[in-house]
Amino acid sequence: MPTKTLIAGPKIKTALPGPNAKRVLAGDDKYISPSYTRSYPLVAKSGRGVVVTDVDGNEFFDFSAGIAVTSTGHCHPEVVAAIQKQAGELIHMSGTDFYYENMVQLAERLSKIAPMPGPHKIYYGNSGTEAIEAALKLARYHTKRQNVIAFFGAFHGRTMGALSLTASKPQQKRRFAPLVPGVTHIRYPDVYRGCSGGPQDAEAFAMGCARFIEDKLFKTTLAPEEVAAIFVEPVQGEGGYVIAPTPFMQELRRICDRHGILLVVDEVQSGVGRTGKWWAVEHTGVEPAHASTFGGNPVCIAAALATLDVIEREGLLAHSAELGSYMLKRMADWPAKYRIVGDVRGRGLMIGVEIVKDQKTKEYGAELRDRIVQRAFEHGILFLGCGPSTVRISPPLVVTRDEADAAIDILEESIETVSKGA
Template sequence: MQPGTHQPLITMELPGPKARAIIETDSQVTSPSLPRAYPLVADHACGCIVTDVDGNRFLDFAAGIAVCATGHCHPRVVRAIQDQAARLIHLCGSDFYYLPYTDLASKLASLAPGPGPWQVFLTNSGAEAVEGALKLARYATGRHHFLAFFGAFHGRTLGALSLTASKTKYRRKFGPLLSGVTHVPYAHCLNCHFHLNYPACHLACLAHIEQDIFTHTVSPDEVAAVIVEPVLGEGGYVTPPPDWLPALRELCNRHGILLIADEVQSGMGRTGKMFAVEHFGVVPDIITAAKGLASGMPLGAIIARSQWMSWEKGAHGSTFGGNPVACAAALETIALLEEGLIENAWQIGAYLLEKLAGIKAEHPALLADVRGLGLMIGVEFQSAQQAHAVAEACFRRGLIVLECGQKAIRLSPPLVVTQAEADTALDILAEALEEME
């Protein structure tokens, strides 16, 4: 990249003429269900900068929804993809063996927190990993029921969608969904479901499961698993209080229920640890991963303790899951994470949080909360309209951020983000807030 090209640069009203023409054609031939947050038509990208077809440059604080962990087109990841593509593109990891699948499974098994052994099933996406985790939990326990959380996002396929409860629009008109799913409140203390304050609440949201759900509607001995995002993603980038996940783990232990940590968004170093559960000292039974795993190549994983990965030959498979090229990208991605990007996520995340706390103090009428772990940062507004307007204003200035939850925006830049880029993002956000004021 040329000197100076790591800064955003918007030279025209957006979208520019080439982008407008493509969007016009696109709108006639693609599914109208695609959410398409902004009129951004990307041409190429490098590091944290995305360049559109008209030559405008954007600083990317969304990373393809928390996917491009190593930045866009990291040269080492590109080389790993090219080398693997020249050797073997596909054979089907469900039917045959090839080294990248075995190597990646070994690596992920070694990275899983807590005592092993662990075993791995590779998928194409986060939703496919969640689907597989549901099947595995039913298979391993002989139980059929699941608990999931309000605010959760676990994917859009029918099984995963049955767990997803962040917005009704994701579920509307798609029912009936999977039977045997009960939703309970997440530890979203700022908007406590029970109007209590932490820690005086004594984790009332978990007591509700025992005292209400398990007493009146669902017998715990029929519950296969509780599925939880260790940090709520699409539902608002909410970090639960420190003792909540350990207490949830204990609740599962008491009733022989498996704990599935959905780390599709929070995993692969984004929060400053390889998996977000490590911040809480919790060892799940099953972990789902995807998004950041392969720097943008489609890949997901079910990582389960061997004791639970007990399904028989043929019970579960996938034609493309664990594709060799995606596995090669994942192995290089993990190497880069371990060589310093996880540490960088923690450092720059802490820097952003500190600066954002200052910005919040200057805009009490706009900002309700800033929070986060590593580079999974939520900025909550007083209203949904404010969140939307600020996200739009950032976009017009060349900063890409996505909304989440009811009235928040999320900052989830690539893990290669520098302090200078963080400062640029903060300046643009501050300008957007000034404009709102």
């Protein structure tokens, strides 16, 4: 379990961006597609563990982790060694045309931790969006049905099929129509925004979101025998780190079983230990019908095998659960202390702090959130936003308590400062 902090805290030596960063930014503006959007002018040069160093020597604590995917931290020595070894032996062979041993080894490892009963078959994709495209094609092919259901707030990718399932930001779809037909979006059970009562009201609200499928959708819009799959994130990523309640996920499973519909669980952000279990869906006791993960390149497979080794040997599942619980407790009173904090929620090291203009109306505070993220960056902590106005907290799983405390201190100071000026 991680215990060593590499540096005492972030070290900001220059104004941000620094002179070297400004040079890179100028070149980026000249040569790089404007379709890339950046939250702030970080120009990374190197990383180790939780620490990222920019081209001017400034050292940051990275609490974004490459959008929640650098589970073992930046440049973990064991992962680096596995990549170097494989790169010296074989960099590429088409896994669709030939065989190689590590491809089978990783598939066997993934089968053992898969969140559904076996036997399993593993499909390798180069990205999350490619995995979703494969799942969409597989669902339609297997069921011989054409329609699928997804949720408002979902993010499944930006290629045409995955984008058709996505419903988190209108600009992601602007001027790309027509998209893939046969996709229906329904409400995701955002308990913070959907109800104002206690746990019983929250459960009733969540169950209502699931039962809408049979009570309304199947009676007015879609014939259930024409629905191939339901795509769901157990914790919405770009939607704002919103957690699907267990009763909701269990009711989805029952609905799918009753009507022969596949349940496809997207764990691109929430999987591989982030929530304290291998897969976030394990918290709900639900078994999905399809799972997908890493690409099939030999070097990537070597890195994946090493990553699984590190997670198991260093006890990162338990560490994620324990440290995440500690962090949530530290932030639990923020809605009472700061009028712009609407909600603090999370599982493991997948935590969201929702920023609002008004706690009563729950009006989104996107501009306030962006100011908080910017101020934290200026003080050496890298956060990203998600959803309309949530601060995303997703550090590498190797983060220590000291590093977590430093990040929480700076985030709280940023919230307090922005709150006073709001």
